Amino acid sequence: MASFNLNGQPVTVEVDPAMPILWVVREKLGMNGTKFGCGIAQCGACTVHLDGQPIRSCSTPVAQAEGRDVTTIEGIAGPDGELTRIQQAWISEQVPQCGYCQSGQIMAATALLRENSNPTDQDIDAAMSGNICRCGTYTRIRRAIKVAAGQERPLDERLAGEA
Secondary structure, eight states: OEEEEETTEEEEEOOOTTSBHHHIIIIITOOTTSOOSOSSSSSOTTEEEETTEEEETTSSBGGGGTTSEEEOGGGSSOTTOOOOHHHHHHHHTTOOSSOTTHHHHHHHHHHHHHHOSSOOHHHHHHHHTTOOOTTOOHHHHHHHHHHHTTSSOOHHHHHHHHO
16 A cells, blocks of 8 residues: 555555556556656656656655655646646757657656756756657757756747748
8 A cells, every 4th residue: 555645636556565656657546658668767768756856766666655745747737737837848849759758858857947947058967867868859858948947049939030
């Protein structure tokens, strides 16, 4: 049995306390935005927040979430489904290609901007380290973070300036 808050709502689920949070949220609670990538906490596709901090849910037992707050990609938008700055920037910068890693990338970027609203390239690289994008959209990811931080103009504004 595990009891914790998932995306702001209390949940109790009967599972083995050793079951990784990833499988609890996906298989038992229907939050499929968090992805399974490697299963050994190396790729970042499974990133969720535990009490606001990014963790690799594929290797974190649900027992560690007991009484705590777990936030998945489904839980970061506003109450009316309003997208966050980082989600809006992800779209405007056309970051996704295959999209598989994107929920983990967005969760890592969200945590970064919550801790550091004006990150340098080095800050971004450090925060995003270990979140692997098989399509190699790292330049777009960095630019989206900078757009969300207000350091760069969104792509549509940059293109409009060229016209």
